[in-house]
Amino acid sequence: MQAKMIFWQALTPVHPGTGQDSSSVIDLPVAREAATGFPVIPASSLKGVLRDGRGLEKNDESEEAAIARRVFGYAGKKKKSDSEEEEDISQAAELTLTDARVLFLPVRSYAGTFAFLTCPLVLERLKRDQKALGLPELKASIPNPGQTDALLAQNTQIVHGDKVILEDIDLSAKVGGADALAQELGKLVFGEEAGYFVERFALVSNDVFAYFCEMGMEIIARVRLKSDTKTVERGGLWYEEAIPAETVFSSFAIGKSGFDEINRPYIQIGGQASVGRGLLRRLGVKYES
Amino acid sequence: MRASRLNLPPPPHAGLALQRYLKQQDDENASARELLTHIANSQVSTVYRTAFERWKESLKGAIWLEATTRTPLAIGLGNSSPLENGLALHHTYGTPYLPGSALKGLLRRVAERYGLTEQEKAVLLGEGPDPKRKNQGNAAYLVYWDGWLDPASSQPFQSDVITVHHREYYGKKGAVWPTDFDDPNPVAFLSVKPGVKFCIPITSPAENAQDWPYKAAEMLKWGLENLGLGGKTNAGYGYFTVKPPEKPKGELELGLELLEGYRKRIAGIKPANERGELDFFLRELADKPPALRKPTLEALKKHLQEWKVWKTSNPQHARIQELLDQ
Numbered sequence: 213m214q215a216k217m218i219f220w221q222a223l224t225p226v227h228p229g230t231g232q233d234s235s236s237v238i239d240l241p242v243a244r245e246a247a248t249g250f251p252v253i254p255a256s257s258l259k260g261v262l263r264d265g266r267g268l269e270k271n272d273e274s275e276e277a278a279i280a281r282r283v284f285g286y287a288g289k290k291k292k293s294d295s296e297e298e299e300d301i302s303q304a305a306e307l308t309l310t311d312a313r314v315l316f317l318p319v320r321s322y323a324g325t326f327a328f329l330t331c332p333l334v335l336e337r338l339k340r341d342q343k344a345l346g347l348p349e350l351k352a353s354i355p356n357p358g359q360t361d362a363l364l365a366q367n368t369q370i371v372h373g374d375k376v377i378l379e380d381i382d383l384s385a386k387v388g389g390a391d392a393l394a395q396e397l398g399k400l401v402f403g404e405e406a407g408y409f410v411e412r413f414a415l416v417s418n419d420v421f422a423y424f425c426e427m428g429m430e431i432i433a434r435v436r437l438k439s440d441t442k443t444v445e446r447g448g449l450w451y452e453e454a455i456p457a458e459t460v461f462s463s464f465a466i467g468k469s470g471f472d473e474i475n476r477p478y479i480q481i482g483g484q485a486s487v488g489r490g491l492l493r494r495l496g497v498k499y500e501s
Numbered sequence: 502m503r504a505s506r507l508n509l510p511p512p513p514h515a516g517l518a519l520q521r522y523l524k525q526q527d528d529e530n531a532s533a534r535e536l537l538t539h540i541a542n543s544q545v546s547t548v549y550r551t552a553f554e555r556w557k558e559s560l561k562g563a564i565w566l567e568a569t570t571r572t573p574l575a576i577g578l579g580n581s582s583p584l585e586n587g588l589a590l591h592h593t594y595g596t597p598y599l600p601g602s603a604l605k606g607l608l609r610r611v612a613e614r615y616g617l618t619e620q621e622k623a624v625l626l627g628e629g630p631d632p633k634r635k636n637q638g639n640a641a642y643l644v645y646w647d648g649w650l651d652p653a654s655s656q657p658f659q660s661d662v663i664t665v666h667h668r669e670y671y672g673k674k675g676a677v678w679p680t681d682f683d684d685p686n687p688v689a690f691l692s693v694k695p696g697v698k699f700c701i702p703i704t705s706p707a708e709n710a711q712d713w714p715y716k717a718a719e720m721l722k723w724g725l726e727n728l729g730l731g732g733k734t735n736a737g738y739g740y741f742t743v744k745p746p747e748k749p750k751g752e753l754e755l756g757l758e759l760l761e762g763y764r765k766r767i768a769g770i771k772p773a774n775e776r777g778e779l780d781f782f783l784r785e786l787a788d789k790p791p792a793l794r795k796p797t798l799e800a801l802k803k804h805l806q807e808w809k810v811w812k813t814s815n816p817q818h819a820r821i822q823e824l825l826d827q
Contacts, residue, residue, distance in 0.1 A: 223552075223555065223556050223559050224556075224646070224647060225592065318593050320514055320516065320517040320592075320593070320595070321512075321514070321517075322509070322512040322514075322517070323512070324548075325513070325514050325546045325548050325549070325593075325594060325595065326514070326548075326593050326594075372509075377506070377509075377512075379517070379521065380503060380521060382503070382505060382506075408548060408551065430592035430593075431581075432600075433577070433579055433580055433581070434602055435579070436606075437606060439609070439610055439613055442734075456592045456593050457552075457591070457592065457593045457594075458552070458593050477559075478559050480644070480706075484602075485640070485644060486601075486605065486627060486640055486641040486643065486644055486645060487600070487601035487602040487604075487605055487644075487645055487647075488601035488644055488645060488646035488647050489601075491556075491559060491560075491646075493555070493559055
């Protein structure tokens, strides 16, 4: 059994939709974890995109189909070649993917354009999963920021005066308060590009992070126009939510084989694909065990 | 706006400034104008420049249109903002952009005028399910990505104004007469100034359908130049000049180019040099794909026919015919 940790970064807004929600002013919200309310890309979405429809055709006997069925699984029957009887060729997938969870959330900042937010809960969960899968754990300690604190790297760009001013929340800046952590995460996730991440890194309390997961998503107003008059059709205005560009997600792949399937520099995932949502780049497959 | 921020100048992030840093609503719109002037003077951030490069790198297989605003652009006026008039601004970077959905919507209008068949529309734009549920519909086969601001256009905004001259007349839907005594009400808003360049990628995930993005690009170019994008197109907003993508040349075009290079030489074939020249052409053309060499061979044949020496008993002439027939 092998496990790999994979990081994805959104280059365009991502809309892992849940369908219509009449209880909210947002008509098309994004998927969220039930317990935490953090946005999430469900593993089934990832798996579907990586599979790309291969090996689903019942009569497909090609090598490619056989590989896809082994890696991603298959449920179905096919006719035996020598008789009219059908045999069950279902099999479970050899590759397990986990939900892609938000690791760093970009939040608009007074200084530095935006900040990469994360919180102890997110990092502790990552650490717990790394341990369970036998992957090397985060080494730097995870400090616990106060409700109104933002712990930053030494070399930071998001401080104005002594504050980190995000959307409508002001936090007191603790420059260097999470320097080791920022450096380690930067190296692990961004490699050579770590610089622009470290400058924007902010460790905030779980509550502040949860607030921005709830309120800090991108809201996109959409309209449908009448073709002749160019005015909005009746009922043709709706609001969509999207996980903003720059967000970094972490996910795991576990299994015996099929890791080649993840070796793609870019994927497109989630809803509203034909208007350009959901372009992700892979930030490097890390640590085999 | 929070009281603690009243003494702060607005941030460089245009979207954040527009949504959170309006000091107060006053009758003269003074703070709105101040805010907009500030945004109009702000520069595109350096983090956007690297993000733009990353994004461009990720869409290598796309075909690209370069659209430069010829007139001001006011897109996303309905987006929420304390100024009543918003603008489509990238959430993370605060740069103006052309939403993929707006480009696709424009393409839909162009498609009406181009007289495309239902099938062509289904490929370009997708097709909703029909009410009787006989057909499930399909998504568009192309992806219309957001058009991103070229970072070279580093100051894309301008402070703009729209002046309502007859507030009462419009507000009461015509119940009050519009008169010359009405107070004009200038409303400040933000628009993109002319001469700002956007890069628009279009991709087709299907490998064997690479002609479609070019078709879409051609139509989109026409739409951006003639129909306009975004709001206030009847007041001259939203028109572009577009540099279309270069389409890789087909074999026919390449064949004609090849012929163009040889035309003089073919005309110069005379009894004295016929054998040597035909040898040269046969050698040059023998390995080229049939479609590519066809125009040149036809021109050779025509030259010889006009000159009345074309005979299939001549081995060189027979070879030309043979290559033409392949």
